[in-house]
Amino acid sequence: MSDSNTTDFTNPSTFILLGIPGLEAAHVWISIPFFTMYAIAIFGNFAILFIVKREPSLHGPMYYFLCMLAITDLVVSTSTLPKMLSIFWFSSREIDFSACLTQMYFFHCFSAMESGIFVAMAFDRYVAICNPLRHSTILTNPLVAKIGLAVVLRGIMLILPHPVLARRWPYCRTNIISHTYCEHMAVVNLACADIRISSYYGLFVVFSVIGLDVFFIVVSYIQILRAISILPTKDAQLKTFGTCISHLCVILAFYIPGLFSFLTHRFGHNVPLHFHILIANVYLLVPPMLNPIIYGVRTKQIRDRLLQLFTHKGT
Template sequence: MSNSNTTDFTNPSTFTLLGISGLEVAHVWLSIPFCTMYIIAILGNFAILLIVKIEPSLHGPMYYFLCMLAIADLVLTTSTVPKMLAIFWFNSREIDFSACLTQIYFIGCFSLMESGIIVAMGFDRYVAICHPLRHSTILKIPVVAKMGLAVVLRSGMLVLPYPFLLRQWRYCRTNIIPEPFCAHISVLKLACGDTQVSSYYGLFVLLCVMGLDGIFITVSYIQILRAIFSLPTKDARLKTFGTCVSHLCVILTFYIPGLFSSLTYRFGKNVPLHVHVLIGNMNLLVPPMLHPIIYGVRTKEIRDRLLRFITHKE
């Protein structure tokens, strides 16, 4: 690997991940919160899947969408965190070129999938509040399944060009990535020549998907708020709005870290590299950890079933 900085190669056999560049001496200590968040995310999302499966009263559209979100969270964290911990604990920094491209695909695909699922959950809240008498007829199980399939296909197809475009570039600068995982933009920076096709396509996916999803969510909540404010009593308004709080918290935990990370990356030129990397890692770890906690705390049916499950085991 000594010549990795200067060798001219079309496709490197491996990349070297530095972890949190600039904080290498603190890797062992950084692994503690990273591992803790990963364990919470795994246990929390598996608990959501188990509770929805064993509780017949939770077999409804909102909880099916929640299960989809839990699966996306599990795949997203598992595709990145184990390699991070291997770097922190065992200094296992090398990653195969194909494995790196696969990781990029999974990160991009399941991040977009989460965004689509959050939109679907927003549509469920819109129907439940604005058309409550038609909720069961509009969101039948086949409709929910088709919505889930559409989200999966959209994410999978839009991200599919990422690895194929990256594979065609020539890499002549270095094969060192100053992060603990393979990010699309980080690998693209290592390529030589005109890589504007990959850059513009990545920007198109970001604006098209996240932008449209944000518009759909905003329109849904404008209609939801109009319906809530038209209710006759304050108690009815608060009770109805309370059914949306969990979803609103999920929206905030998913979009705000991503927006903050993007703004810091594009405009924080004086921000140290390790701060950029840490923010990017939190963007992948914090939402999957918080999603099951939000729904576990805010949703009475899930909370009660979890307590009964724990009590029964004891």
């Protein structure tokens, strides 16, 4: 005789997202900084796209990669934040099973793309500093398009098994997800089956994407630092390295919270659940908000163009 408290969720029609367990009373207050960061991310990334499109002098590899980064940030934040805010504001916790898997796919797919774009941007900095006279002949528009296509296809193909495998598992325990969005392991951990394939494949994706990408970024910057070290004056060294500061800042803003979230989810069993979910949300929100701010402040062409837009509107 089956337990009366057990329901058959082999093909659940919906999942229930709890938000941040233990902090339900503070959901409305937590939503304020979340909404603010989301609004800044939307405005900032659309501003980057608009400025680059309107300004012919910005039609170059670095800015094309920056536009790709802006698009991935928009998709990552928009695929999760509206539903998250509906949980905080309206207690709308239900999410359709297929919609949950779609959210999972878009979040992880575009996060993988974002990591690939950082590698492409590191390559651009490497060529610009180590082979400045050949930059325009090496990083041609067709090559930039091929790099962008490779980044997109890698994200699509690597993450596709996540929802495919998740759909196969039987969910016979519960359909309640203790999270603010449909994160991969938060979903498959609900399955009453041997999910080692999903778990191992998730580890493979993390190490093949982030591991390889970080390796290529580090190699690029080792070569960049070597090239900078042989410049004749300290001023020239600082000025040249200054062109990399924006890229380094967005890399740190992306990888540090992401790595911390991954490690606490896999190994931090003593970390409080609400703390882990807050860190996961920082990983979700902070990079899309900071990326346009960092590039807007650090890149003179973008900063000047943005100031011109506001000046013209004010006159």
